Amino acid sequence: MKFLDRTEETATFNRVLHLDRNALVVVYGRRRVGKSTLIKHVLVEGDVYHLCEEAKMQSQIDCFSNTVAYTFEGFNKVRYEDWETILLEINRYVPSKMTVCIDEFPYLLSSCASLPSIIQRLIDNKSLHYNLILCGSSQSMMHGRLLDETSPLYQRADWQPKIRQLRLPYIREALGCNDIEAVEEYAVWGGVPRYWVLRADYKTLYDALMSLLLNNNGVLYEEPVRLLRDERRDTALTSSLLALIGNGVNRISELAGRVNQPATSISQPLGVLTDLGFVEREVPFGENLKKSKKGIYHLGDNFLMFYYAFIQPYKFLIELDRQKVVMGIIKEKFAMHVGKVWEKLCRDFVTGNTIDGITYSMASRWWGKIPKRDNPEILEEAEFDVVAESLDGKHVFVGECKWSDKKNATQVYEDLIDKAGRLPFIRKDQTVHTALFLKRKPEEKIDFKVFTPEMINAALL
Numbered sequence: 001m002k003f004l005d006r007t008e009e010t011a012t013f014n015r016v017l018h019l020d021r022n023a024l025v026v027v028y029g030r031r032r033v034g035k036s037t038l039i040k041h042v043l044v045e046g047d048v049y050h051l052c053e054e055a056k057m058q059s060q061i062d063c064f065s066n067t068v069a070y071t072f073e074g075f076n077k078v079r080y081e082d083w084e085t086i087l088l089e090i091n092r093y094v095p096s097k098m099t100v101c102i103d104e105f106p107y108l109l110s111s112c113a114s115l116p117s118i119i120q121r122l123i124d125n126k127s128l129h130y131n132l133i134l135c136g137s138s139q140s141m142m143h144g145r146l147l148d149e150t151s152p153l154y155q156r157a158d159w160q161p162k163i164r165q166l167r168l169p170y171i172r173e174a175l176g177c178n179d180i181e182a183v184e185e186y187a188v189w190g191g192v193p194r195y196w197v198l199r200a201d202y203k204t205l206y207d208a209l210m211s212l213l214l215n216n217n218g219v220l221y222e223e224p225v226r227l228l229r230d231e232r233r234d235t236a237l238t239s240s241l242l243a244l245i246g247n248g249v250n251r252i253s254e255l256a257g258r259v260n261q262p263a264t265s266i267s268q269p270l271g272v273l274t275d276l277g278f279v280e281r282e283v284p285f286g287e288n289l290k291k292s293k294k295g296i297y298h299l300g301d302n303f304l305m306f307y308y309a310f311i312q313p314y315k316f317l318i319e320l321d322r323q324k325v326v327m328g329i330i331k332e333k334f335a336m337h338v339g340k341v342w343e344k345l346c347r348d349f350v351t352g353n354t355i356d357g358i359t360y361s362m363a364s365r366w367w368g369k370i371p372k373r374d375n376p377e378i379l380e381e382a383e384f385d386v387v388a389e390s391l392d393g394k395h396v397f398v399g400e401c402k403w404s405d406k407k408n409a410t411q412v413y414e415d416l417i418d419k420a421g422r423l424p425f426i427r428k429d430q431t432v433h434t435a436l437f438l439k440r441k442p443e444e445k446i447d448f449k450v451f452t453p454e455m456i457n458a459a460l461l
Contacts, residue, residue, distance in 0.1 A: 004170045004193070006038050009161060013042040016159045017099055017131050024123055024156055027135040028142035029163035030277065030301075031230055032194035035135050038163060039101050046071060048090075048100040052107040060108055061086055068093075068100075083108075084118050091129040101133035106141040116145055120152035138230045139276055164277075165191025168345060169457045175200055179453035180439060183403075184334075187341040190302035195220070206327065213311050214323040221318075224307055231276060237261075238269050242299065245279060246308025250296035270297065278304055285366035285387040286425050302341055309337055339403035343385045346401050346437040349456045350388050356449075358395050358433070363388035370422040382419055386437070389430075396430050398423070399451075401437040409442035409450070 016023050029035050036051075043049055050067040052060060061080050068086075069076040072093040080086035090100060102108065108115055122128050136142040139162070146153050147160055171189070172182035174196045185205060189195035198219060202208035212218045224242065228235040237259065244258050252270070256263040273279040280300035283292040299305040310333075311318070314326045343365070350363040366387045369379035386399030398420045400412060416434055426432060435449040442450065 003037065003041055004174060005166050006034070006041070009038055009163070010042060012159060012161070013038070017042065018097070019158070022126075022128055023131045023158040024119075024153070025131070025133045026142065026146050026153070026157045026160040027133060027163060028139050028147075028160075029137070030139065030165075030192075031137040031227055032192050033163050033165055034193040035137070035163045036103055037193065039103070039133060039135060043099060043101065046095065047098055050100075050102050052102060052104040054107050054110070057108075057111040060111060064102070083112060083115055084122065087119075087122060088127060091127075094129045097130075099131040099133060101135060103135045105134045105136045106138040106145075109141060109145055117152040120156060123153075123156050140231045140272065166193060167191060167460050169461045171196060172457060179457045181205075182457060183342060183345065183453050184338050186345075187302055187338040188306045192303060195303060206331075209330065210323060210327065213307070214318055214326055216319055221311070224304060224312075227278070227304075231272065237266070238273060241266065241269060241273065242278065242304060243308050243312055245297050246299050246305060247313065250298065252295075252297070255297070274300075277301060282365065284368055285364040285384075305340070306337060309333075335403055339401065342403045342437065342439075343401045345456055345460075346399060346451070347386050347388075349437075349451070349459055350386055350397055350399065353459060355397065355435075356433070358390050358397075360388040360390055360395075360397050363397070366423075366425075368424070370419065370424060373418060373422070376422075382422075384419070384423075394430060395433060396423075396426055397433050397435070399435045399437055403439050405439060407438075408444075409436060409438060409446060410444060412436060413446070413448050 013025070016025060027035050027039065040049060048068055048071050050064050053063065055063070058081070061083065062076075065076040065080055065086060068090060072090075075089070075093060078089075080089065119132070119134075134142075134146065145151055147157065148154065168182060168186050168191070171177075171186050171191070172179065174193075175182075175185055177185060185199065188205065188209070189199055198212055199205070199208045202211060212220045215221060224239065225235065228238055231238075240259055241255060244255055249255055249258055252263050252266065255270075256266050259266065270279060274281060278299065278301050280298050281289065281295050282298055283289050283295045287294055289295070299308065310326065310330050314329065317323075317326050347363040347365070350360050353360060363386050365383065365385060367381070367383040370382045372378045372380050384398055385401040386397065388397045389395070390397075398416065400416045402412060413434070413436055416436070420426075420432055420434055423432075435451060437451045437456075439453070441452055
């Protein structure tokens with residue numbers, strides 16, 4: 001698969017690596033998100049790229065020495081016994097400008113806890129005559145040991161990007177699919193390039209699922225366990241929390257009860273999962289994210305959302321080679337799963353976008369109670385998929401999202417208009433704008449605004 005997107009990251013990399021001085025760059029992000037591919041994309045002939053492995057310190061130093069020797073012949077004829085010596089020795093071979101990258105850096109930290117202090121001293125003394133890139137998939141270790149204010153390397157990095165997942169439109173290009181298929185593929189693989197590469201080996205989405213996930217020897221069958229092991233040694237609690245959230249247990253009190261622990265004891269692991277992007281805390285539109293007591297938790301990663309909805313609960317069937325049974329469940333409920341991802345994509349589309357000349361702020365869901373249509377004194381539960389206020393506060397956008405071919409669009413829109421007129425937070429000086437987000441443009445004649453995957457894809461580029 002060809003190199004996609006990362007235009008901004010590539011430009012910043014090239015700028016930082018060509019400063020008049022030597023730079024330190026710290027790159028982190030979830031496993032398989034494309035960190036190494038991005039780095040290799042910007043490195044040039046004569047640079048050094050080394051991928052670390054779990055080993056004792058001397059073995060790691062020897063491996064690094066052999067890697068450097070591919071660029072500088074004879075470098076490994078001497079055996080180096082500490083990191084400071086070998087990092088300084090590279091200076092003797094350096095041309096006018098070059099870069100050394102150490103990938104999966106946390107493996108080195110595990111065998112040499114003092115390495116950040118050694119690098120800090122070399123940087124502060126301007127002892128390194130080359131750019132240094134440190135990269136790792138353990139986000140908690142990379143941030144805590146290299147970027148946190150307690151780290152020796154705190155504020156030493158010239159750039160410290162967290163590499164994020166690719167956006168929706170690029171999966172269409174990667175897999176050669178249409179706009180509707182792109183949303184469905186994105187609902188499974190998210191924006192993780194490695195998953196796209198694996199998926200591209202199969203003719204259909206269901207072929208890929210059968211081989212990669214509905215197979216106890218599949219490459220991605222145990223993927224969540226690998227992701228969690230990168231971040232925490234004790235994965236039992238975090239894995240349980242992901243499974244519960246993925247199956248609809250969304251409130252902290254409910255989660256605490258299901259794992260038989262007080263709510264205070266699961267706040268920290270939930271915070272870690274949120275920082276990693278695996279989990280998101282959501283509050284209704286208009287509520288303060290930090291102060292609201294209405295917050296609920298969702299999986300914030302499409303792949304994990306799919307995995308904990310369709311793989312983890314049915315592993316007992318997969319282990320018994322009942323893959324076709326599980327595939328039947330997936331096909332039956334897949335549209336509902338895609339619908340949840342579609343809602344999120346629609347909120348992303350509205351956020352910061354200008355629609356009919358009006359620019360909107362952060363789009364959110366809203367749920368709560370509104371007056372009943374026929375008896376305003378009685379309140380009823382209601383939910384809105386997309387709500388956003390304009391930057392000037394004069395307008396409110398309200399949208400409904402559907403991922404189904406069976407809905408009567410006109411009826412859905414009339415229901416939306418009716419419910420939006422009863423929202424309690426709309427001020428008299430605000431104008432309400434409404435729209436539907438649909439899988440396909442309605443066949444019937446309509447006089448209201450509809451957004452489709454084609455429009456969302458184009459806008460998110």
